Structure formats: C-alpha cells, structure tokens
Amino acid sequence: MSPPVILVDPLPRTLDLIMEPDVRARLERLGRVVVSEDKPMDDATIDALLPETALIFGQTAMPAERIARAAKLKAIINVETNFLPNVDYEACQTRGIPVITPGSAFAPPVAEAALGLALDLARGITAADRAMRAGTEEYGLAGNRDTFRFAGAPVGLIGFGDLGRNLRDLIRPFRNPVAVYDPWLPGEIIERADCRPASLEDVLSTSKVIFVFASVTSENQHFIGAREFAMMQKDTAFLLMSRAAVVDFPAMLDAVRSGHIRAATDVFPEEPVAPDDPVRKVEGLILSAHRTGGTVDALYAIGRMAVADAELIMRGLPPQLCRRADPAVASRLRSKPVSVT
Amino acid sequence: MSPPVILVDPLPRTLDLIMEPDVRARLERLGRVVVSEDKPMDDATIDALLPETALIFGQTAMPAERIARAAKLKAIINVETNFLPNVDYEACQTRGIPVITPGSAFAPPVAEAALGLALDLARGITAADRAMRAGTEEYGLAGNRDTFRFAGAPVGLIGFGDLGRNLRDLIRPFRNPVAVYDPWLPGEIIERADCRPASLEDVLSTSKVIFVFASVTSENQHFIGAREFAMMQKDTAFLLMSRAAVVDFPAMLDAVRSGHIRAATDVFPEEPVAPDDPVRKVEGLILSAHRTGGTVDALYAIGRMAVADAELIMRGLPPQLCRRADPAVASRLRSKPVSVT
Amino acid sequence: MSPPVILVDPLPRTLDLIMEPDVRARLERLGRVVVSEDKPMDDATIDALLPETALIFGQTAMPAERIARAAKLKAIINVETNFLPNVDYEACQTRGIPVITPGSAFAPPVAEAALGLALDLARGITAADRAMRAGTEEYGLAGNRDTFRFAGAPVGLIGFGDLGRNLRDLIRPFRNPVAVYDPWLPGEIIERADCRPASLEDVLSTSKVIFVFASVTSENQHFIGAREFAMMQKDTAFLLMSRAAVVDFPAMLDAVRSGHIRAATDVFPEEPVAPDDPVRKVEGLILSAHRTGGTVDALYAIGRMAVADAELIMRGLPPQLCRRADPAVASRLRSKPVSVT
Amino acid sequence: MSPPVILVDPLPRTLDLIMEPDVRARLERLGRVVVSEDKPMDDATIDALLPETALIFGQTAMPAERIARAAKLKAIINVETNFLPNVDYEACQTRGIPVITPGSAFAPPVAEAALGLALDLARGITAADRAMRAGTEEYGLAGNRDTFRFAGAPVGLIGFGDLGRNLRDLIRPFRNPVAVYDPWLPGEIIERADCRPASLEDVLSTSKVIFVFASVTSENQHFIGAREFAMMQKDTAFLLMSRAAVVDFPAMLDAVRSGHIRAATDVFPEEPVAPDDPVRKVEGLILSAHRTGGTVDALYAIGRMAVADAELIMRGLPPQLCRRADPAVASRLRSKPVSVT
The missing domain is CATH 3.40.50.720 (NAD(P)-binding Rossmann-like Domain)
Structure with missing residues (x-):
C-alpha cells in the first residue's frame, strides 16, 4: 500500500521558516511529503495527488469538486493562519474534514x-x-x-x-x-x-x-x-x-x-x-510596523503545532492545538491575507 | 499627662507629598505633631521637645547625646529612605529604639x-x-x-x-x-x-x-x-x-x-x-532621568507605611512594614541623600 | 412566524436540579420550551415538534431519520454529560449540527x-x-x-x-x-x-x-x-x-x-x-460513594453552561463552554449512563 | 588565634534530627562545635566556653551575667522554636546580640x-x-x-x-x-x-x-x-x-x-x-495528635535555616531566615516548651 500523501503548499511561508529540523522530521514520518514553496503548487500536481492525499499543509484552493476527489483527505491545515475564501468550508464539514490553523502561535x-x-x-x-x-x-x-x-x-x-x-x-x-x-x-x-x-x-x-x-x-x-x-x-x-x-x-x-x-x-x-x-x-x-507577532519563535510554533495536530489526526484523534474553522464564523471574518511573513 | 510629641522633620520631603489626608489624620491621632517642612527643624525646638518626643518622622540628626535625652523615644522613622550617618545607630540599638524606613515603597x-x-x-x-x-x-x-x-x-x-x-x-x-x-x-x-x-x-x-x-x-x-x-x-x-x-x-x-x-x-x-x-x-x-521610583503613589506609600508602623509602635508592637537599620549594615551603605524627591 | 421550539428531555436530570431560576428564565427567552422530566419524552410529542425544534436539551434518541426531519435543528445539548450511542453523530456532523455537553462542570x-x-x-x-x-x-x-x-x-x-x-x-x-x-x-x-x-x-x-x-x-x-x-x-x-x-x-x-x-x-x-x-x-x-462530582454547584453549572452555549448557537455563533462530540471519539468511549444523579 | 566556639545545646532536639550531613558539615566549618545532646549542657562547660563562644545553638539559660561574660557572642539561635523565659532578651538587645529562631520551618x-x-x-x-x-x-x-x-x-x-x-x-x-x-x-x-x-x-x-x-x-x-x-x-x-x-x-x-x-x-x-x-x-x-508540624522535613528545615543564618552572622551580616525575638513580644508569648519533638 502506498504511503499517504502530505501536500505542502505553504506560501507565503516556507517550510524552513516554520519548521525546525526535528519538527520537519516528524512531518516526514507521517507520509510522503510533496512540497511546493517557491510558487503555489500547480494544478496538475494537485490534481494528480489528491486521490492519495491525507493532509494538506497550506493554502491550496479547495473548492467542492476537489474535496470530492480527495477521498482520503483527513484535514486541511492552514499555516498562513487566516482562513481564506478559497476553501469550501461547508463541503469540508459535511465530509468531517477539519480545516484548522495554528493561529494562536x-x-x-x-x-x-x-x-x-x-x-x-x-x-x-x-x-x-x-x-x-x-x-x-x-x-x-x-x-x-x-x-x-x-x-x-x-x-x-x-x-x-x-x-x-x-x-x-x-x-x-x-x-x-x-x-x-x-x-x-x-x-x-x-x-x-x-x-x-x-x-x-x-x-x-x-x-x-x-x-x-x-x-x-x-x-x-x-x-x-x-x-x-x-x-x-x-x-x-x-x-x-x-x-x-x-x-x-x-x-x-x-x-x-x-x-x-x-x-x-x-x-x-x-x-x-x-x-x-x-x-x-x-x-x-x-x-510598530506590524511586527509584534512575526517573531522567529512564533513561526516555529506554527510548524510545531501543525505537525503535532497532524500526528493526532493520522492516529484518528481530534486535533488539540489548532483552531477549527467554523463555516459560519469563517465567512464573517475579513482578514486580508498576509503578503509579507 | 501631656500627649506624646511626634516630631516631624521630613525634608527633602513634605508631609503633603507623602501623606494623603486620611493618613495624616491617623498621624495626628497618635500624639502632638510638631512639623518643620520649610526648613530642617532648628536645634532649639528639637532640644526643647526631645524629652517628650515619642516618635521622630524624618532625618533629624540624632547623635548619642540627643538619644540620651530622648527618654521617651520609641522609634525614628526615616522618610527619605536612605539611612544617613547623622544617627548613632549603636546608641539606638542599645536603647532598643528601632530606626526604620519605608524604603520598599x-x-x-x-x-x-x-x-x-x-x-x-x-x-x-x-x-x-x-x-x-x-x-x-x-x-x-x-x-x-x-x-x-x-x-x-x-x-x-x-x-x-x-x-x-x-x-x-x-x-x-x-x-x-x-x-x-x-x-x-x-x-x-x-x-x-x-x-x-x-x-x-x-x-x-x-x-x-x-x-x-x-x-x-x-x-x-x-x-x-x-x-x-x-x-x-x-x-x-x-x-x-x-x-x-x-x-x-x-x-x-x-x-x-x-x-x-x-x-x-x-x-x-x-x-x-x-x-x-x-x-x-x-x-x-x-x-530615564532617575524617575522610575518617584511616582505619586510611591510617595504616598511612604507616608502610609510610616504611619501604620508608628501606630504599632505606639501600641508596644514591633513595626511590620518598614525596614530596620542594622548598625553593621547601615555603616556599609553609601547612598547619597536625595536632593530632589 | 412561530418561535423556535426547545425540546427539553433531561432525564435522569430534572430542570430544577440543573437550572437556578435566572438560568431557566434565560432558557425561556430563547424559544418555546417543551419539557418532559417525569419520564422520557414520548415519541409522538418528539415527532410532532421536530420540524420546528431548534435545540434539544437532553438525551433524546436521535437516529438519522429524526435528524433528517429536524430541518431547523441547530444543536443537541446533552445534559447527562456522557455521549450515548442513541445519537447518529455522523449524521449530525454532515448537517453541521453540533452535539455538545457541559461535562467539564x-x-x-x-x-x-x-x-x-x-x-x-x-x-x-x-x-x-x-x-x-x-x-x-x-x-x-x-x-x-x-x-x-x-x-x-x-x-x-x-x-x-x-x-x-x-x-x-x-x-x-x-x-x-x-x-x-x-x-x-x-x-x-x-x-x-x-x-x-x-x-x-x-x-x-x-x-x-x-x-x-x-x-x-x-x-x-x-x-x-x-x-x-x-x-x-x-x-x-x-x-x-x-x-x-x-x-x-x-x-x-x-x-x-x-x-x-x-x-x-x-x-x-x-x-x-x-x-x-x-x-x-x-x-x-x-x-467515597461516587459522590465527588455530584455537588449542587456542579449540577447548576451544567445548566448554566448549557444555556450560555444555547444563547450563542441561537445567535449563529459557535458554542464556547461545552465540549463537542467528535464522532470518532464518541464511538470509542464506554461510559455507562448514570442511573443516579 | 583559636577558632570561635559554637555551643550546641539543642534538647529536646538532637543534631541528627535537625541537620542532614551536609548541613552539619557547614556548621562544623564555622568554628569549634561543642555539643551536648544527651542532656542539657552542664554549667561548668558553659562557663568555661562562654568567653570564646560566638554562637549558641539551643536553649541554654542565658541570664544577664552570662551574657556579660560572653564577650564574643554574636547570636543565640533557639532550635526549639519557642522563645523561653531563660534568656535575658533586654540584655541581648543592649549588646546587639540577636536571639533568633527558625520557627517558620x-x-x-x-x-x-x-x-x-x-x-x-x-x-x-x-x-x-x-x-x-x-x-x-x-x-x-x-x-x-x-x-x-x-x-x-x-x-x-x-x-x-x-x-x-x-x-x-x-x-x-x-x-x-x-x-x-x-x-x-x-x-x-x-x-x-x-x-x-x-x-x-x-x-x-x-x-x-x-x-x-x-x-x-x-x-x-x-x-x-x-x-x-x-x-x-x-x-x-x-x-x-x-x-x-x-x-x-x-x-x-x-x-x-x-x-x-x-x-x-x-x-x-x-x-x-x-x-x-x-x-x-x-x-x-x-x-490529630499534635503532629501536623513535626515532619521530618520540617525538622531538617530548622537546622538548614539555623545554619544559613549562622553563616551570615559570622560574616557580619544580618540573619535572613530566622525570626528575631522582640523583647516586648517575647515576654507576652505563653507557649509551653515542647516535651516531645
């Protein structure tokens, strides 16, 4: 049986910014990690991987049709920390796929x-x-x-x-x-x-x-x-x-x-x-130039929290550190996506 | 019987700076309060009052001969908060007269x-x-x-x-x-x-x-x-x-x-x-221009602590809020007196 | 428009045991409260009320077919505090109906x-x-x-x-x-x-x-x-x-x-x-005869937490005090229902 | 120059009960330790040692005449923790000899x-x-x-x-x-x-x-x-x-x-x-048979606090852990001496 795919599409962040080596190693142990961090992951790759994808780390667009094809998807973990409108939250809820983010970092x-x-x-x-x-x-x-x-x-x-x-x-x-x-x-x-x-x-x-x-x-x-x-x-x-x-x-x-x-x-x-x-x-x-949150340790905490919850999810347990998107609430929030980390 | 004298000689502080009205009222209830705050109390006044003085609030010079004449003196309460060399600490100790200060304010x-x-x-x-x-x-x-x-x-x-x-x-x-x-x-x-x-x-x-x-x-x-x-x-x-x-x-x-x-x-x-x-x-x-301690509330705390301990002392109880001068330690300390509050 | 129905079916608890008068009054303000506390609510009543029911307080059996007919149901609030197998948790999740309980009380x-x-x-x-x-x-x-x-x-x-x-x-x-x-x-x-x-x-x-x-x-x-x-x-x-x-x-x-x-x-x-x-x-x-949790204040806390979350839910906001049943976890838990409060 | 004498007269306690080996070793480093713990130290020994005694650990009777002869005495450290009437507290105060006890243990x-x-x-x-x-x-x-x-x-x-x-x-x-x-x-x-x-x-x-x-x-x-x-x-x-x-x-x-x-x-x-x-x-x-205080760790704390303050006193510094007897207060207290540890 092929290992589960973990699709990593973290822009505007990069894996190095959010994961120290030991945390990245834990991520690698969860499945086959496919990363695109110089540019957003291209549609062809996404579409090819979706059927085997267990986890999405990042901000990949996930409309209903993609969610439908991701039969093994267990969770979407947003690492930018603002819930964006490019995910169909209702469809995720219906499937029982949590969309979560370690924003409290x-x-x-x-x-x-x-x-x-x-x-x-x-x-x-x-x-x-x-x-x-x-x-x-x-x-x-x-x-x-x-x-x-x-x-x-x-x-x-x-x-x-x-x-x-x-x-x-x-x-x-x-x-x-x-x-x-x-x-x-x-x-x-x-x-x-x-x-x-x-x-x-x-x-x-x-x-x-x-x-x-x-x-x-x-x-x-x-x-x-x-x-x-x-x-x-x-x-x-x-x-x-x-x-x-x-x-x-x-x-x-x-x-x-x-x-x-x-x-x-x-x-x-x-x-x-x-x-x-x-x-x-x-x-x-x-x-203060929007800089009180963007510390090195906060970015590493994002990765650490995301991977810890991914480990639980892969074991069939509920996430404990990230916040879940509530479809009703997510649609009310009006944060702009970050353009700088 | 005449009430005990409370000699108040607080320069460089003044009573208004260190006591809110309710605290000053408590002080007045402890005895006959004699204040000199435009200038240090003059020697003649001090010498006249000493035999009936129960408490000194302030930085009055108290060499051994004055201590000897202050037969009813129960405590010296320094309100400048640095122990100065103008008090004979050994003589006070021998007599069991605590020299105290609310410096922790x-x-x-x-x-x-x-x-x-x-x-x-x-x-x-x-x-x-x-x-x-x-x-x-x-x-x-x-x-x-x-x-x-x-x-x-x-x-x-x-x-x-x-x-x-x-x-x-x-x-x-x-x-x-x-x-x-x-x-x-x-x-x-x-x-x-x-x-x-x-x-x-x-x-x-x-x-x-x-x-x-x-x-x-x-x-x-x-x-x-x-x-x-x-x-x-x-x-x-x-x-x-x-x-x-x-x-x-x-x-x-x-x-x-x-x-x-x-x-x-x-x-x-x-x-x-x-x-x-x-x-x-x-x-x-x-x-920062030597200003982190000199807040309005700290000066009022000085007065409040000094009066609370004076109340205990007049009841024959040990002071609880001020620090006692230890003769050995007082002689080692080298703080300059404050010239500004 | 008729007010939403709040179906209260709390056995083995009763409303008096879990709600002080002010809390009960808050509950009444949320809709038309229909209570059965001398016996479990009978099927006929449930079936008649379900189409207009917004909230269920209690342990009513809710298989998939009932959930399907409860078109306006916003939440099920278990007040016994153990998630029982008589609710179809998957069906609730698909519909986005939280099943919650104030068990932390x-x-x-x-x-x-x-x-x-x-x-x-x-x-x-x-x-x-x-x-x-x-x-x-x-x-x-x-x-x-x-x-x-x-x-x-x-x-x-x-x-x-x-x-x-x-x-x-x-x-x-x-x-x-x-x-x-x-x-x-x-x-x-x-x-x-x-x-x-x-x-x-x-x-x-x-x-x-x-x-x-x-x-x-x-x-x-x-x-x-x-x-x-x-x-x-x-x-x-x-x-x-x-x-x-x-x-x-x-x-x-x-x-x-x-x-x-x-x-x-x-x-x-x-x-x-x-x-x-x-x-x-x-x-x-x-x-100790299973009595460390069953204090008067804990039972009142159950009611207070349940009603506070009900108020949020009726405003379209996520609950904050109760725990949600996770379908995967709920099926693993093996607590017996309480037979005594 | 002969080392200072440390007179240890701890009954009803014994050194083993109040000092773990490392603490006792610290005590030994402070001077020549003379111990009597099977019975109260006899008068002849006390009188012979007093002129060279720097510290008394224990409950030795110290009337004014003995204090007068203890020219090098720096402190009396009561290890029973109740101030007894067998010490002339006024005479100690006049000499600047603190009488202290680690009762807070x-x-x-x-x-x-x-x-x-x-x-x-x-x-x-x-x-x-x-x-x-x-x-x-x-x-x-x-x-x-x-x-x-x-x-x-x-x-x-x-x-x-x-x-x-x-x-x-x-x-x-x-x-x-x-x-x-x-x-x-x-x-x-x-x-x-x-x-x-x-x-x-x-x-x-x-x-x-x-x-x-x-x-x-x-x-x-x-x-x-x-x-x-x-x-x-x-x-x-x-x-x-x-x-x-x-x-x-x-x-x-x-x-x-x-x-x-x-x-x-x-x-x-x-x-x-x-x-x-x-x-x-x-x-x-x-x-409870007067047993909430008499724990092994409390007795060791007595020794540890007593020795730590003795170390400070031998360096000319004020004690920090023990409480000082205030002559006025000591005379008011009416505790019975302990007859059992």
Whole structure:
C-alpha cells in the first residue's frame, strides 16, 4: 500500500521558516511529503495527488469538486493562519474534514509586546528617553507628571480570543481590574479569567488602558470611531494590536494629536505605510510596523503545532492545538491575507 | 499627662507629598505633631521637645547625646529612605529604639518600569518607533531581526532585596529561568522565590537580560566594569535600576556604543546630568532621568507605611512594614541623600 | 412566524436540579420550551415538534431519520454529560449540527475532592483520626512515621482532560513535579501546563501520588492491573477518580491490602456497592460513594453552561463552554449512563 | 588565634534530627562545635566556653551575667522554636546580640495539613468513608447533602503570621474571599496578600471555614469561647491548628457535639491526651495528635535555616531566615516548651 500523501503548499511561508529540523522530521514520518514553496503548487500536481492525499499543509484552493476527489483527505491545515475564501468550508464539514490553523502561535509574542507598549505609554518610557536626548528631562517626581502606574489601573480588553487571554495572564501580577468586551463569548468565559464582562461603552469609559484584540468581521469595521474615542478618559493609553480596520484610523490619530489619549499601534490601514504618510510624525503615538507577532519563535510554533495536530489526526484523534474553522464564523471574518511573513 | 510629641522633620520631603489626608489624620491621632517642612527643624525646638518626643518622622540628626535625652523615644522613622550617618545607630540599638524606613515603597514602581524597559530592549519597541519615524521600518519577521522574546529568556538579577523580589514576581507569567547574585543572602531565600543562586560571573555570562538592583556599599563600588561587560553575551539587555556607582559607567557606555550590549539606565554618576554629557547621544541606550521610583503613589506609600508602623509602635508592637537599620549594615551603605524627591 | 421550539428531555436530570431560576428564565427567552422530566419524552410529542425544534436539551434518541426531519435543528445539548450511542453523530456532523455537553462542570468538584483525598493519604489524616479514637496515637515526629509531605512530591496524572487540568491548577502552590500520561494529547499541551509528558510506566514508577482521571474506551479497560501496581513505589498514594473500569479493581485492592500502596477511590465496578462487598473493609483505602462530582454547584453549572452555549448557537455563533462530540471519539468511549444523579 | 566556639545545646532536639550531613558539615566549618545532646549542657562547660563562644545553638539559660561574660557572642539561635523565659532578651538587645529562631520551618507542613483537614470537613471525606464502611453511604448528589465546596467559600484566618501566610498561598487556586483577624498587624500587610482585614466578630460570623493560627499570649487565652462559637454560621468548618489555649476547648466540643459546627484540631489542652478523655469520641471532630508540624522535613528545615543564618552572622551580616525575638513580644508569648519533638 502506498504511503499517504502530505501536500505542502505553504506560501507565503516556507517550510524552513516554520519548521525546525526535528519538527520537519516528524512531518516526514507521517507520509510522503510533496512540497511546493517557491510558487503555489500547480494544478496538475494537485490534481494528480489528491486521490492519495491525507493532509494538506497550506493554502491550496479547495473548492467542492476537489474535496470530492480527495477521498482520503483527513484535514486541511492552514499555516498562513487566516482562513481564506478559497476553501469550501461547508463541503469540508459535511465530509468531517477539519480545516484548522495554528493561529494562536502569534498570541504570545503579540501579548508580550502589547504589555511592553502599555508600560511605555503608562510610565512614559519613550517620552522620557526623547526628553533626555533633547535636554528637557525632569528628575524624580517632576519627571512623572504625565505618567501613571500600570499596576492597579483599570484595564479594558476589546476581544478576548487568544490575544486577550495571553495578555490577561501576563498582567496578573499587576492586579488590574480587567473589563472585557467580546460579543462572541458568554460572560462565564470572561469571569473564569477573573475579568468582568462589559459593554463596549463601559470598557471605553472606565478603562485607563485599552487593548484592542478584536478580529475584523463584515459587521464590525471601524466600530471604534470619533464617538468612541470621545468616551475615553483623558490620557487613556490605547493599544491597537489586532487589525487596523476595527478602528476609524483618522479618528484615532485625531484623538492622539489633540492630546486626549496616548496610543500605540502595530497595524495600519495600508501596509507598508506610505513614505509620506503623516502617521509617521504623530506625537504621543508609538509606531510598530506590524511586527509584534512575526517573531522567529512564533513561526516555529506554527510548524510545531501543525505537525503535532497532524500526528493526532493520522492516529484518528481530534486535533488539540489548532483552531477549527467554523463555516459560519469563517465567512464573517475579513482578514486580508498576509503578503509579507 | 501631656500627649506624646511626634516630631516631624521630613525634608527633602513634605508631609503633603507623602501623606494623603486620611493618613495624616491617623498621624495626628497618635500624639502632638510638631512639623518643620520649610526648613530642617532648628536645634532649639528639637532640644526643647526631645524629652517628650515619642516618635521622630524624618532625618533629624540624632547623635548619642540627643538619644540620651530622648527618654521617651520609641522609634525614628526615616522618610527619605536612605539611612544617613547623622544617627548613632549603636546608641539606638542599645536603647532598643528601632530606626526604620519605608524604603520598599519605591520597589513596585521601579520594578514595573524595569520590566517596561526590558520589554523595550528585548522587543525593540523604541528602536522600531524611531525606525518608522525615519522611514526605515521593516515589517513582520524582517522587523524582528534584532529582537528576542523576553518570555523564557534567561534573566539575571544582581541584588535581591525589595526591588529584585518585586521584579521577580512581575515576570512570573513569562516563565524565565532566573539566576540571582546576592552575596548578602542565603541561597534558601533565593530558591524559595524559584530562582537559582549564582555567582556574579555566572549571572553575567548566562543571562540574556540583566537587572542591576544592588545597593552601593563601601566595598562594591564599580564592581561591574569592562571585564564584567565583556563576559556578557552579545545583545544582552542590561538594566541599571538602583545606583550608578555600582557600575563603571564609562565602561557600560563603551559596551553599548560598540554594539556588544543594549542597555537602559535610570541613574547617572552625577544628577542632574550635564547638558552636554555625551550619554545623551548614545545609541542603543534608553535614558530615564532617575524617575522610575518617584511616582505619586510611591510617595504616598511612604507616608502610609510610616504611619501604620508608628501606630504599632505606639501600641508596644514591633513595626511590620518598614525596614530596620542594622548598625553593621547601615555603616556599609553609601547612598547619597536625595536632593530632589 | 412561530418561535423556535426547545425540546427539553433531561432525564435522569430534572430542570430544577440543573437550572437556578435566572438560568431557566434565560432558557425561556430563547424559544418555546417543551419539557418532559417525569419520564422520557414520548415519541409522538418528539415527532410532532421536530420540524420546528431548534435545540434539544437532553438525551433524546436521535437516529438519522429524526435528524433528517429536524430541518431547523441547530444543536443537541446533552445534559447527562456522557455521549450515548442513541445519537447518529455522523449524521449530525454532515448537517453541521453540533452535539455538545457541559461535562467539564464536574471537573472542579472532583479535582477539589481528589486533592483532599491525596492530602489525607500523604499526611495520614484519616489514619491519625482513627488512631486517636483507638487510643493508639503518637505525637509529633513519631506520629509522622508513615506520612510524607504532599508539597514537592512527584505527582503523576493519568489522563489530562478537564479533571487533570483542574487538579493541576489546584496543586500549583505545592510545587510538585508533575508527569502526565495521556496518549490522546500532544506533548505541547502537557508542557504548557508545566508538566512532563511521560509514558505510563514512567508515571507509575516515578510518582509518589498518582491520580487516575482517564476515560474508559474500548481499548483501555483494566489497563492498570497487577503488573502496573507492582511498578509503583512502596507507599504510593493512588487515587481512582474517573471510571472504575480503567483499573483491574481486585488487583488494586490486593496492592492496598498487602501494604504496597495506599489508595482512595470514588468509583466502583458495580454501583451501588453490594452490602457485603469486601471492599468496605479494606484498610488503607479511603472510600467515597461516587459522590465527588455530584455537588449542587456542579449540577447548576451544567445548566448554566448549557444555556450560555444555547444563547450563542441561537445567535449563529459557535458554542464556547461545552465540549463537542467528535464522532470518532464518541464511538470509542464506554461510559455507562448514570442511573443516579 | 583559636577558632570561635559554637555551643550546641539543642534538647529536646538532637543534631541528627535537625541537620542532614551536609548541613552539619557547614556548621562544623564555622568554628569549634561543642555539643551536648544527651542532656542539657552542664554549667561548668558553659562557663568555661562562654568567653570564646560566638554562637549558641539551643536553649541554654542565658541570664544577664552570662551574657556579660560572653564577650564574643554574636547570636543565640533557639532550635526549639519557642522563645523561653531563660534568656535575658533586654540584655541581648543592649549588646546587639540577636536571639533568633527558625520557627517558620513548621508553617509549610502545618498549612498543608490544615488544607487537607479543611477539604475533609467541607467535602465530608472522613464522614463518607465511615458511612461506606457502615453500609450507610449515599451516591452522587444524595451523598453531598451535608457538604459544601471549599472553592469560593468565605475563609477566615485568625492570626496571620507564618502559618496564616502559608495557608493563604496554598488556597489561592480556590479563589476564596479571605478575611483576616490579626490585631498585631497593620491592614496593609493583610491587603497585600489579597485578604480583607476584619474584626474577630466579622471573621467568625461571615466565614464558612475558620482557621485558627494565633499564638497564645498573656492576653488572649480562651478568647474564642461559647459566645464566639455561637456567632459562627451553622456547619462552619473550624480548624484549630496553633495552640489549644486560644480557645475555650470545652465550648468548642459543645459546639461540635450540638451539630452547630464541624471541627478539626491538632492541639489539646493537655498532651498527651488522657486515655479516657471524652474528646476521643466526639462525632464531627477530626482528631490529630499534635503532629501536623513535626515532619521530618520540617525538622531538617530548622537546622538548614539555623545554619544559613549562622553563616551570615559570622560574616557580619544580618540573619535572613530566622525570626528575631522582640523583647516586648517575647515576654507576652505563653507557649509551653515542647516535651516531645
């Protein structure tokens, strides 16, 4: 009997970026691995392999007719981490083929950076460094006129998926009261994490530090706009960590420029940001070029999680580390595919 | 019977800076409060009050002859938080008069800022912001070429008093292995905090992030010099949080300028730093003008801790929040008094 | 338009046992609730309601033909918490109808009791009480001849689902090294919980306290037998918390009677246990009549979790609190239905 | 120069019981060790050695005249762990000679056992075992009629020294609200441990589980009597862990016998308890023969802590692990010396 085929079509990622040698060796032990990583796998190869394919690692287009021909397919493992519309999720569900992705791999580095940015905004780290370079520093208490302690400050989380939960765990020693707005979750999930379920208005108006970890859907684009920024307290620290499209970006910049809030952002409406984009000059804003998640260790975690779940699936067991695409949810999500890793 | 006198001589602090109204009210309930805060209390007043004085809040000079005349003195509570040589510690000990200080009040804000600075050095927060303002940013993985994850990185602590212990608790969620060098402590204290007791060389050569929290003594000035910086791994993040005199400052700047390490410092050999001091221009160094401890809440904590212990002492109970001066140790410490709060 | 029907068929549970009034009120708001709790819902009623039924709460038989007629069915929520063979799981999957259960509700009380039993076995609580009632007690060190500290003792977990994870969190302050045997999980899940993935032999031979939290499947009945008990260290504390069928029960009793191990069990091969069953007289065994999970709060948690997920499902969102039946796994599980709550 | 003398007079302990070989070797390296452990050291030996004695390990009588002759004495280290009246604490303080004891060594095992006893009382572990042996067991929910979940139950601590703090840390995963009554401590110490400072009445009337960890002083004997037991809620779990004399013992037994509370005690007014003492037959009471602290590891911890602090003291540094006798406090404490280890 021929070994099962494992079709690897990982662009924009490559296997070397997501798998350390020992993980790749584990992948090789699962079947006959066929890789295309200089370009997307060509249709002829895909069509030839499909009948024997047990696993797809990557973002291969899988319309219903291909799924029908992949009689031995056990799972599709997206390694780009956004569910794309090129898979027929309903057809996969009907066949009992899970479509999964190790997207939570990015949560630890993003949450770590989010805390770093929040401490910076609260305690004035970047600002104090600039002041000292400009010769305008003040010492001791005078140097803390515009700062506040992160410890104990009311924190608001908008979105409580992997990112929010990672951040929540990182800040436990600071003993903040934490309010969470996440309309996709029952209050019980939020309360179990020692947080308080809250409305968006409540989070915006009572928090001193607000982290935005929400996904973009067809329904929530720009849901944080001028009206919402006006609800925030003066000097609130606002951190945009997930997707630029959830906020009205110009309204955010206005709120920062006017001195109403201070902010940090890792995402921008258009990336790369244009050389002359005025966002580059906004005072009171910490800029990060969509780089808090893309760390070497996060990419290796993608490969490690994908292969560990592939091992379970080949043994007839359910995956444990990757998230499943829910057809209803997948169709709501509006992430753009990444063009850079 | 006349009420006990509480002599308050807090310069360079003032009562308003260290006590919120409810705390001050508690102080007033302990006895007749006599305050001098525009200038140090004059000798005549001190000498007149001493026989009835139960508590001294502040930095009044207390040589042996004054202690001898203060027959009802129960404690001296230093609110500047450095034990000065103007008190005869031996005489106090003989009389059973504790000399105490709420110095640990500064540890939480300093530790919080230290973590913020460490996350900045590890993840390149300040550097990425500068790059984006300069138009030289890189996105995703490319933007992380010079970064490392703080989570899991080997951490070294030099000094494990209040500062080190606060930092240790803040970083628990990051699961770092933590090595501690503190020659004044038994290994058991360090191990109980889930850290590894280590030699200085061990800490320097195995840590990716090094926090200096050591006090200055007559014996350890400049104990981290060129030889010690050379022992560190390339790209180590070095954070000088306690006293400038424990390091050879020019050697530290050389190690940063050469690109061997990256660093942040909250302290400087001379403060305020001269306008033309070249330290202001060093790349790879985050500058903070001795301001991580001097937060509003830390100053209020000083007052709150001092009054809470004063209440215990007036009831015949031992103090619980302030640290006692140990005559042997107090004579070794070489902190300069603060000239700015 | 008529409101959706919510078919409630909860025996052996009743709604009053699993829902506090506020939770029941939330259920009523989701649709027209039709309840049968004195007897299983009769076929005629089911068949009449199925075309308009949106949710089934309970253990109604749902073969393929019924599923086919339930055109508006969105989910089946099992409140008994064992997936029974009377549902066609494949048919549900094909239709995208999740079959879910709030079985994790039992994990917190079982884990809490498991820790209590483990502390008892380690520190000799029950034994010391008996000794003092018999007049044979010894004081101080002499009274600790057969005890060991739970803190720091090597712990082994067999099974790392909800029960194992709850127990793991409860024992964190005791700083035990924890080894886990769970062949259904990748090592990464175990390591994230600060445990060590291990083989069964490793767990059995290196642990001082062994907790059995494994489910019964068609493959693992009696997998801990005489050979496995012999592998354990003398005086190991062995806790059987999940299902009696995973151990060779007589072999366990022999290991206890011989003095090789000490044990506690919450489950028995036949329940209720026969009046003259010799298990009732075994020394060195703590007996618990399948009662560690069945607490009032656990039953209310079942209702609360079920309704919270029902609310999400009715909004088109995926459930968050209940576990989904995986057809492949459901067919392997061999739990008996409960006959008593 | 002759080496310093280390006078070891540890009865009722012996060196073997409190020091493992490596710890004893560290002791030997500190000076010339002179031991008397079959009987208290005789006066002639003491008097001959005193002028060269640097450290006393043990409970040697040290009135003022002996202290005066011990010109090189640096510390007295009590290894029995109760400060006895045979030392002139004032004279030691005047000379700057710390009198210290590693009494906190007992806190971890006592707190561990206290949690085990509390879980037993809450969840009915001992009671369920007895019921099953008597053939009167009930299964599932029916078997939990008289139980409550320890998790989340209001906990009250009476006394917040080493014992209370250890217990507090052990129960963190259970998320209990914790009220503390300790008149010797400022509220801040209690609040830092996430507990609520409270009056005795408040603790007694609002807690579902009450732990008594208080020391006996000349002022607090029998301070928990009939009136206080009456304040408790029905079915409160009451754990007496520190000293029998803080409660009115017969009143406690009455409260248990009447079914008002359930209780566990590790201490008794007279120990050993008389063979015919009716306490041995009280239902609803878990009995422990003053054995929760006297574990092998606790005794070794005494030696390890004592030697570690001795090492610091010989280097001129303050001790870090042992507690100092405060003359004012030492004179209030009323513990009986232990007659059994």
